[in-house]
Amino acid sequence: MRALIISNPTSGGNETMLGEVVGTIESLYDEILIRKTLAQGDAGRFAEESGAYEHLIVIGGDGTLHEVVNGLMKLPRDERPTIGLIPAGTCNDFARALALPVEPIEAARLFKMSYAQSVDVMRVNERYGLNFIGVGLIADASRQIDPLQKESLGSIGYFLATIRQFRELDPFDVRIEHGGEVVHDGPVSFLYVGNGAYLGTVPTKLPTQSFTDGLVEVVHSSAIGFPMIRQLLTQQLGLEQSSQEWVHLQMSQLTVHLSESQLIDVDGEHFEAERLDVDVLPGELSFLVPSH
Numbered sequence: 531m532r533a534l535i536i537s538n539p540t541s542g543g544n545e546t547m548l549g550e551v552v553g554t555i556e557s558l559y560d561e562i563l564i565r566k567t568l569a570q571g572d573a574g575r576f577a578e579e580s581g582a583y584e585h586l587i588v589i590g591g592d593g594t595l596h597e598v599v600n601g602l603m604k605l606p607r608d609e610r611p612t613i614g615l616i617p618a619g620t621c622n623d624f625a626r627a628l629a630l631p632v633e634p635i636e637a638a639r640l641f642k643m644s645y646a647q648s649v650d651v652m653r654v655n656e657r658y659g660l661n662f663i664g665v666g667l668i669a670d671a672s673r674q675i676d677p678l679q680k681e682s683l684g685s686i687g688y689f690l691a692t693i694r695q696f697r698e699l700d701p702f703d704v705r706i707e708h709g710g711e712v713v714h715d716g717p718v719s720f721l722y723v724g725n726g727a728y729l730g731t732v733p734t735k736l737p738t739q740s741f742t743d744g745l746v747e748v749v750h751s752s753a754i755g756f757p758m759i760r761q762l763l764t765q766q767l768g769l770e771q772s773s774q775e776w777v778h779l780q781m782s783q784l785t786v787h788l789s790e791s792q793l794i795d796v797d798g799e800h801f802e803a804e805r806l807d808v809d810v811l812p813g814e815l816s817f818l819v820p821s822h
């Protein structure tokens with residue numbers, strides 16, 4: 531069996547760690563090729579060239595994984611290798627969703643007791659994501675996080691930035707369509723569309739959330755002001771709310787129309803858009819996950 535390792539040296543994966551990971555998994559493979567990313571875009575390009583390998587081992591954070599997913603989706607489905615994820619970022623949200631240990635060597639040790647789990651992929655316009663799509667509060671909050679704060683605060687980085695951002699937030703108009711029908715038309719303060727169950731390391735606490743059900747969770751709220759701050763504070767960004775101002779739906783496809791172009795966050799990567807066409811592509815990728 532052949533494995534390609536894509537390692538992002540800036541995500542906390544130093545040479546010592548890389549050596550330990552290779553030492554931990556090398557007996558499982560006949561051949562291992564290591565490719566280190568030197569700049570943005572490398573992980574995606576390396577992933578596009580990984581069709582000849584059975585396993586693609588990704589050492590990095592959510593940003594590296596996002597690039598890899600977008601690279602792999604350019605390959606025909608039957609040529610995509612199974613991904614072995616070694617979490618080496620700050621948040622590692624999809625590794626958490628897969629219930630992997632967030633300690634890199636621990637995750638590598640479990641490879642030999644793992645099986646390939648099919649995972650749904652979200653298509654958002656012409657890009658792909660695994661964790662979430664955020665508009666409004668969520669996108670603005672993650673944009674506000676400075677890398678030093680993220681590194682030092684880690685798990686609560688998003689949360690703090692959200693609260694800090696809140697005073698500057700205005701609701702925005704959004705129309706959400708599902709299967710040609712309008713399911714919402716009016717102002718919201720954020721829109722969350724999620725596949726993985728973590729947002730900035732915090733579990734979203736949506737009981738139906740699954741990356742194997744062919745559905746995304748769609749949550750939005752028009753609640754602004756103190757109730758929302760209190761909810762965020764007491765629930766640490768948990769999105770499961772009982773208030774009427776919070777809406778939670780599940781969908782396999784949706785179209786989001788915004789009244790003007792605004793910041794969109796997909797898995798921590800940002801771009802501007804006025805319209806989002808979102809589809810869930812069931813079981814498009816497979817990941818090694820530990821068998822229990």
Ligand SMILES: Nc1ncnc2c1ncn2[C@@H]1O[C@H](COP(=O)(O)OP(=O)(O)OP(=O)(O)O)[C@@H](O)[C@H]1O
Pocket residue numbers: 538539540541567568569570571572590591592593594595618619620621622623798
């Ligand atoms: N050698 C390099 N030098 C500088 N930047 C790099 C290099 N290799 C990759 N990158 C960039 O690193 C970023 C990804 O880093 P990483 O995987 O840690 O993401 P992250 O979003 O910070 O993850 P997490 O949220 O899990 O901490 C990408 O923007 C990628 O282009």
